[in-house]
Amino acid sequence: MHITLEADYAVRIVQCLAQNGTRLDAKKISDDTGVTLRFSLKILRKLVSGGVIKSYKGTKGGYELAKEPGQITLADVIETVEGKYALARCVSEHDYQCNRNTDSCGICRFHKIYADISQLVQDKLNAVNFEELIK
Amino acid sequence: MHITLEADYAVRIVQCLAQNGTRLDAKKISDDTGVTLRFSLKILRKLVSGGVIKSYKGTKGGYELAKEPGQITLADVIETVEGKYALARCVSEHDYQCNRNTDSCGICRFHKIYADISQLVQDKLNAVNFEELIK
DNA sequence: CAGTAAATCTACCAGTATGGTATACAATAT
């Protein structure tokens, strides 16, 4: 729903990779970001399966960005670890019975307000990429 | 942080009071909104101490809005039950060490991004009052 | 002034989400 600690860590990690520009192993990332090794690994896996970064096994293995820093936005990273942003239940949960006070279309007027705000937040997060962030 | 179920209920309750325009007891409010009586009472107490509604004890007691519907905004109600909206930790928790990547002022650049978005959401929620909502 | 209908205060409980950890396994460079 909102930006959890895990998502915050994920942003730090991607920023770390963007700033270094080379392949880094989990240990180095953990040291640089201050996120414990174990928890880093967990987040790194999510970022890999979300297509934000790429991983390499074995000696000399590690992690790299999957795209140019300029092609990765804050929204990409945050959504990867915690799903699409939604201000309120009725935005993300389609069948949530939010209120009896429905308009002529049977949709409560809060839906639109909350959905609009959620969209606004997503747009703002999408407008920031990691090329700007490492400058 | 975000809009919880409790805040959603609170909005329904205030809307119910705004729509009826008269003093209502908890039982009636519970029936109208579909929120259980006990949980309604809990939320109503928060709204009272937050100054959104007024309460009256004894027979013929109940709850009324403390102000005109047009003077009460969505933000008033939501903030009353769950505190000021903040997208991320570093916006609400002043001493949160969000990142090593600080700018010349010692403040990480995410602070500003997150704080701006949080403010935007607050503004949007403040722009909606209950006079519009009951039309 | 007694009785009843309301709200209030305090406390508790259960389910879920979040933050964090452990163990066993798979792949790769040298």
Add this chain to the structure above:
DNA sequence: ATATTGTATACCATACTGGTAGATTTACTG
């Protein structure tokens, strides 16, 4: 072959959220 790296799965503790209960206080009504 082996050390070095990531992968998969599973688990645990704590905090937050949603929901409930009982005893108390206030005020209207007859």
